Amino acid sequence: MxxxxxxxxxxxxxxxxxxxxxxxxxxxxxxxxxxxxxxxxxxxxxxxxxxxxxxxxxxxxxxxxxxxxxxxxxxxxSPPPVVYDPTRWEGFISYVEAQGRVPATETMSAETIVADPLLAEVFGRRAGAPLYMIRRRRHVDGRAVLVEQIVVDAALTPDLLRFSFDQSLTEILKSAYGLSVARNVVSMQPCALTGYEAEVLGAKSGLPGLAVQRTSYDAQGRVVEFDREHWRHDAVRISVDTRVR
Amino acid sequence: MxxxxxxxxxxxxxxxxxxxxxxxxxxxxxxxxxxxxxxxxxxxxxxxxxxxxxxxxxxxxxxxxxxxxxxxxxxxxSPPPVVYDPTRWEGFISYVEAQGRVPATETMSAETIVADPLLAEVFGRRAGAPLYMIRRRRHVDGRAVLVEQIVVDAALTPDLLRFSFDQSLTEILKSAYGLSVARNVVSMQPCALTGYEAEVLGAKSGLPGLAVQRTSYDAQGRVVEFDREHWRHDAVRISVDTRVR
DNA sequence: CCTTCCATCTGGTATGGACCAGTCACGCCC
DNA sequence: GGGCGTGACTGGTCCATACCAGATGGAAGG
Structure with a gap:
């Protein structure tokens, strides 16, 4: 070589x-x-x-x-990808619009669940504690580009399900419950879209994708949001700007 | 889950x-x-x-x-992926070792180049300004997992090529030139490994990969390092921990 | 005008055959 | 013992064919 x-x-x-x-x-x-x-x-x-x-x-x-x-x-x-900074969450709708694209959100389901051991650990609760799970599909210019599954702590957000989730969830958490995000831990991994994710994105099983997992904490260190997203690989570019610690 | x-x-x-x-x-x-x-x-x-x-x-x-x-x-x-935080650069060798894996680095080339318009803009120099370009291939447990191309400003690092780059470049920049990183701008995009990248990683053209581009600044805002990395998609998980601004 | 239905077009899956080009282990030869 | 060659093995490329199932658009019918 x-x-x-x-x-x-x-x-x-x-x-x-x-x-x-x-x-x-x-x-x-x-x-x-x-x-x-x-x-x-x-x-x-x-x-x-x-x-x-x-x-x-x-x-x-x-x-x-x-x-x-x-x-x-x-x-x-393919249209050009949208640029996404998972550490600065201003909301899907606003940053997609800021890039001159047309966003859309679809709520697939919103329900009460009980914490399994993994989620219990994430939220620092007992297994069996009540949580809300919201599944959404998001579009750019009419093309489905990501599916997400958000879990929030029901103890912090009583009666959350009365809201519509076709708008910004971050906004709801802030205005209705006074919860705002002070810290994000984000992890990303290239993956293949299979099964459920491939199906709802209208993609063939095996299509390359990007899995993003985000845990958001408020100033008191409480978990505000636990989010898993699956993106079509051609739809997004991740950009992060940080000071070194 | x-x-x-x-x-x-x-x-x-x-x-x-x-x-x-x-x-x-x-x-x-x-x-x-x-x-x-x-x-x-x-x-x-x-x-x-x-x-x-x-x-x-x-x-x-x-x-x-x-x-x-x-x-x-x-x-x-596949062995499990290594976890990589591109915003906290401690050096490939140390964080791979910290995960109980065996790292190795191979310098493919190290040469003086002149800034093309893109690089000139990145470094805030005129086109034609002298820069150093280093290409390296890095391994985990004997498997080639990433190829990188690092560009540094020759004006800040005179006679850089006298060093061996099979060790930490960050360490050289710090100890020999007093350059340390205060801020990183990182962008990532799922990609396909083709041509040169696929060849040197021993992969078939079209293999999913992850392209990472990192620009490192020192406390004075000077560009210390401009780095493009191409990873095998199954070899890495990106993890970023940040405070929200 | 709207709905329904169907022929057609498109990609999705699967088979089986052929040959090429590196890899690798074994055994020969020096 | 060590270097070298060889041949079997393995994945890589390419072909031709067949049929399936969802998408689509226009025709037929209400």
Whole structure:
């Protein structure tokens, strides 16, 4: 392996060529965000390849975040990702709008649950303590990009379920319960979207994603929110700005 | 955790079944980290599937980070990821060791370059200003997990190239030049490893990865380090702990 | 005008065959 | 004992084909 720098030449691999040709059309602006690509069978003929080879190239572009698919509908050019700073939570709606995009939120469920051992530890409660769990799906420009599951301590937020969660939860916690966030512990891991997450995002099982887990504390060190989010990998860029301790 | 969520009907999809059967062997401990899986042709026969179907299942497990491949050698069970806080840079070696793993660093190249427009802007210099660029590959327990490209300002670090970079660069900057980091701006994005990055990590083009870009400033606001890292997606979990501003 | 239904288009799954290109362990040779 | 070559093994690429199931849009019917 060369110790010198990057840049490879046409490997002669058909699916790499195919990938680069389509990537070229996107880079040149011939194909624009949300545009639909030709069908796999059209590309197959156009490039003189087997369909499997065409699909291999498409998978590469999908992994790079350049294109995405809508099940049994077609392949589309990905819009640019939104920038997200999980440590500065101003609310999904406001920061998506600040980037000139159109956000939308859908509450999938909101219910009372009891703490299992893991959640009990997170909240510093006994197993069996009452908690609220809210599941939401969030969209940017009409595309579902993330699904989240938020857990809050029922003892701190009595009767929370009377609110609508299609708006900012942070706002509700602050104005109705006087809870505000002083510290966030965030952990992130690239993952594959499978099962429930893939299904509600309309993605094929195995699509690359990003799992974000956020624990928010108030000034007294109480856990205000415990949040797990699953993002489509091509929909987000994480940005964090911190002072070193 | 309480995955009260829907789902869990065996779809009857062969590659999902195959995936789950192998995942079961890993979960049960029958297959342990770094263990080699049976060959694709063995699995094919064992499960009565076509090889393409077996591979589809393996790709899913790879996307989930459960297994990885060594080119033309075989599929192996992934070791657990290392936890990495890009905002608290103590150095790769020390935090990997702190997690009971064995780190290693390899310097691929170290050279003087001139600032292109992008780098010039980052460093607040004119295009053409002299900079040092260092490329390194880093390993955990013998497996290459990330490749990084560090750029530093030659004006702040005269004659930097006389050092060996198989040790901590942060340490060199501090002890030899009195530079220490007061602020980090980090941005992360799931990506696909392709071309140069895939090659030096011994990965197939298209493997999911995580791109991390870090700009480090000293107390005077000067750029000390500009770093781009590409991680194997299954090798790392990002963790950030911050106070809200 | 709206709803319903159906033909068609699209991607999703699965098979099986072929050949290529590194890897790796074994055994030969020096 | 150590270096080298070789051949079996393993994943990587590519092909052709078939059928399934959801998406879609237009035609038919209310």
């Amino acid at each position: 060369t110790n010198t720098a990057p840049d490879q030449r046409s490997d002669g691999l058909h699916y790499i060529d195919m990938r680069d040709r389509v990537a070229g059309r996107i880079a040149s602006g011939e194909l624009k965000p949300t545009d639909k690509l030709p069908s796999e069978r059209q590309l197959q003929e156009e490039m003189g390849l087997a369909r499997g080879t065409v699909r291999e190239g498409l998978f590469q572009l999908e992994a790079e975040g350049l294109i995405y698919r809508r099940d049994r509908s077609g392949w589309y050019v | 309480t995955n009260t969520a829907p789902d869990q009907r065996s779809d009857g999809l062969h590659y999902i079944d195959m995936r789950d059967r192998v995942a079961g062997r890993i979960a049960s401990g029958e297959l342990k980290p770094t263990d080699k899986l049976p060959s694709e042709r063995q699995l094919q026969e064992e499960m009565g599937l076509a090889r393409g179907t077996v591979r589809e299942g393996l790709f899913q497990l790879e996307a989930e980070g459960l297994i990885y491949r060594r080119d033309r050698s075989g599929w192996y069970v």
